[in-house]
Structures are given as structure tokens and as C-alpha cells.
Amino acid sequence: MRSSRAFGGGGCSDSAGKDEFISIRRRDLERLTTEIMQMKDFLLKTVNREFLESFQKLELVEANIEKKEQENEQLRLDCDHFKARLQTAQADCQREREEKLAIRLQLNEARHQLLQQAEYCTAMGAAVCTLLWSVSSKEESVKIILGGSKAVKFFNIVGQTIESFVKSLDGDIKQQQDLNSDENQFVLAMTGIVTNVAAVACGREFLINSAQVLLETLLQLLADMKAGLCTKLKVLMLMCLYNVSINLKGVKYISESLGFIPLLSWLLEDPDAEVCLHVLRLIQSLILEPEVFSKVATQIRQSLPHRRILELANNRNPDLRNTASELLEDMKMVNIGV
Numbered sequence: 001m002r003s004s005r006a007f008g009g010g011g012c013s014d015s016a017g018k019d020e021f022i023s024i025r026r027r028d029l030e031r032l033t034t035e036i037m038q039m040k041d042f043l044l045k046t047v048n049r050e051f052l053e054s055f056q057k058l059e060l061v062e063a064n065i066e067k068k069e070q071e072n073e074q075l076r077l078d079c080d081h082f083k084a085r086l087q088t089a090q091a092d093c094q095r096e097r098e099e100k101l102a103i104r105l106q107l108n109e110a111r112h113q114l115l116q117q118a119e120y121c122t123a124m125g126a127a128v129c130t131l132l133w134s135v136s137s138k139e140e141s142v143k144i145i146l147g148g149s150k151a152v153k154f155f156n157i158v159g160q161t162i163e164s165f166v167k168s169l170d171g172d173i174k175q176q177q178d179l180n181s182d183e184n185q186f187v188l189a190m191t192g193i194v195t196n197v198a199a200v201a202c203g204r205e206f207l208i209n210s211a212q213v214l215l216e217t218l219l220q221l222l223a224d225m226k227a228g229l230c231t232k233l234k235v236l237m238l239m240c241l242y243n244v245s246i247n248l249k250g251v252k253y254i255s256e257s258l259g260f261i262p263l264l265s266w267l268l269e270d271p272d273a274e275v276c277l278h279v280l281r282l283i284q285s286l287i288l289e290p291e292v293f294s295k296v297a298t299q300i301r302q303s304l305p306h307r308r309i310l311e312l313a314n315n316r317n318p319d320l321r322n323t324a325s326e327l328l329e330d331m332k333m334v335n336i337g338v
Helices: 026-135 139-147 151-168 182-198 201-210 212-224 231-245 248-255 260-267 273-287 290-303 306-312 318-333
Strands: none
Touching: 026 182, 139 151, 139 182, 139 201, 151 182, 151 201, 151 212, 182 201, 182 231, 201 212, 201 231, 201 248, 212 231, 212 248, 212 260, 231 248, 231 273, 248 260, 248 273, 248 290, 260 273, 260 290, 273 290, 273 306, 273 318, 306 318
């Protein structure tokens, strides 16, 4: 291809300002055209792929944004719901606090009233039982008491009351409670009534036949109480058991109680003279009843603290000294060496 421009000798021609043309080979033009078409096609593909990827990413981002917005909306609804539940729970909690406070006040008032009633009942029981204790010192009164329909129930209550009292004691409490307290007097009076009942023949029969649980309770409580404490109560219990031992059936029943002989040996070590006195009398009841002694002789020989009995025989208390001396003589008669 040739240019249409003409070359002259000088000056400018009329076509000096028009486009110029160059001559190239057709093959090069075709290759150039092909390359341009390829580049155009590649560029379109590249731009379209990147645009498509970007569009897809945009759609994905928009979908995620929409999802997050939905989640945020759900979270907001949940938050509002939980706020409402929290407010309701707080209101319920406040109402329950107020109700609990009112109940606590009522409970304190009920406890106060119950304490007053308990103190009144204890005072009343102490007064009534003290009077009955005095009345029961007469045989006719004991017969009247045992003739009533509530006798068995009364002695069951006596056992439960004494047991509850003893189990509530602490060895450090005022060297065993104020002896003038209504509670202490109540228990002592009930025990004294039982002791008086056991002092009468018909009373012993009643206790042996109808109040064996009470007798077992007394034996158990004597083992539970610490040495040197509750001495007045111990003395009344031992007096009751001694009175029961006057009856043959009674001494048999007591002697067959598990651990009775070791209990007597332990009680002999008590520092109170009156406690030891009544223990010695109980031992005498066992020794002087041949039928009973034959069954407990081995235990007495093995468990009885002979040294302690010798000490008591030299005690300054005349009753204790005389009883211990009598027991030593009785022991010699049944071949129990001292």
C-alpha cells in the first residue's frame, strides 16, 4: 500500500495537513488484527470474570448482611423478651422477699408463743407432779393412781420425758442445771412418783408387768449420765430400781438386763455418797436372793470392785459405811472373797 502524498521540489503541497499513511505488509496487518481481536476477547473475558466474581461476592456479602440483620433483629427480640422475663422475675423475687419476711416475723412470733406455752406447761407440770409426788407417798394414793385408765400411758410419758431431759444435758452446764428450775423439778418429781410407786407392793407388780420399757429406760440413762452429775436424779432412779428389786420377779428382771452388773461397778465409782449407798443396796438385793445370785455370781466376782467397797466401808458417812460393811459380810457368806 502506498501513500497518496506526492513529493515536490519545494514548498508545501495542498495536502500537507492531512493524515499520513505508511506501508505495511498484509500479513503483519492480519497478525496485528488477530492479536487485537485476541486481546479484546481476553480482556472481555477477564473483565467479565472479575466482574462476575465481584458481583457474586457482593451478593454473598449482601446475603450475609441480611442474615446478620435478621440475627440482630432476633437477638433484639430475644433481649426484649429476656428483659421482660427479668423484670417479671425481679418482681416475683421482691414479692417473695416480702412474703418471706412476713413469714419469718410470723415464725418468730409463733416461736415466742411456743416458748411461752412450753414454759407454762413446764411450770404447770412441775407443780402438778410435785403435788402428785407428795400424794404418791401414801399407799392408798398409789392404788388410786394405778387404778386409773391412764396409768400405763402416764408411765410411758414419764420414761420419754426423763430420757429427753437427760439427753439434752451438757456436762458443762451449771454443774448440771439449776436444781430450782421448773424443768429440773418437773423431771425429779416424775421420777419421784415412779420411786414411790415402786415402794408399794402393787406398784412393783405394775412396773414389772406393765412398765418394763420405763425400767429399761432408767437403766440405760444411768449408764449414759456422767459420774458426779445429776446426782439427785440418779439417786431417785436407783431408789426406784432398789424398790423393784424387793420383788423376786423384779430382781430377776433387772439382773437379766444386759450390762447391769458392769453398770453397778461403774456407778460405785461415783463421787456422790448417796449414789454409792443405793448401788450397794442393789448389790445386796442380788446377793441375798439365791436364785438370782446363782446366775450372776460369776459376773459379780469378775466385775465387782472389791477395793472400792473396802474404801466405802471406811467412809465418814455412817449410812454408807454401815451398808458397805454389811455388804462385805454378805459377800463372805456367799464365798466372794474381798
